[in-house]
Amino acid sequence: MGSFSDQAAKPRGRLLVVLLLLGLLAAVCFGAIYAAGDLSKLQTVVSAQEGLTALRGVTDPGELDQAIKQHPSNKLLRLVALANKDVNDIDAAAQKLLDEAAPRPFPKPSDLGAASRDDLDALLRDLKTAEANVATFAPRYDALLKSARDQAENDARSLNVGDERFSSFMAMIDEQHAGWTALTFKMLAARADYYNAFEKCMALLVREFGIYRVEDGQLVFPFQSTANAYNRAATATSDAAKRGSELDGERASLRQSELIRWKALVER
Secondary structure, eight states: OOOHHHHHHHHHHHHHHHHHHHHHHHHHHHHHHHHHHHHHHHHHHHHHHHHHHHHHTOOSGGGHHHHHHTSTTOHHHHHHHHHHHHHHHHHHHHHHHHHHTSSSOOOOGGGOTTOOHHHHHHHHHHHHHHHHHHTTHHHHHHHHHHHHHHHHHHHHHTTOOOHHHHHHHHHHHHHHHHHHHHHHHHHHHHHHHHHHHHHHHHHHHHHHTTTSEEETTEEEOSSHHHHHHHHHHHHHHHHHHHHHHHHHHHHHHHHHHHHHHHHHHHHO
């Protein structure tokens, strides 16, 4: 039979073993967590380097898809793909809304010499309809942007890129939307000016129908004041159409600036 001191030493020994095992387990867990953190950081660095390499030769947004397809599992490149999709979607939807304002393509004022009174009346009605539709554009566009932002947010969150990167992405999306909204409303203003000026042309032609004549394809009015009024409206129509064409160039420039912003996101 053992002594009292031997019996007391056994529980203490077992307790010491348990404490040692718990300490060893804690050390292993801590080491695993530390290693996982380091591995996560390493993966982020590798992902960024891979993304930068893939995007280095991309100078046009149209080249993005091919570059991204080379690394389909790279989360940063997938963020860039989401940003590119966001731009494509809101631009296409905005153009669709702008084009839907007009019931049909309109002829140039210079092509109206042979138009009948019925043709002029129909065109005038369609121009009034286009002006009314332009007035309803803003709330429809706002709804479009909200839907696009929600989609981008959900898709980006599913990638699990980390809170900081996710916040940077959403801030970039908001900047994108602000830039495209400003451009879209410039285009809307150009359309509104075009419809308004063209309507003045049409109203004058309807009023003067049967009074003016056409010589060598040109409208000739009996009074200079009427000719001047028509020429002012026709010039305003042409200027508004020209502004609309120039804004298409701004669309291309804006896309290029977005590409620079997307590359910067990968570098962070």
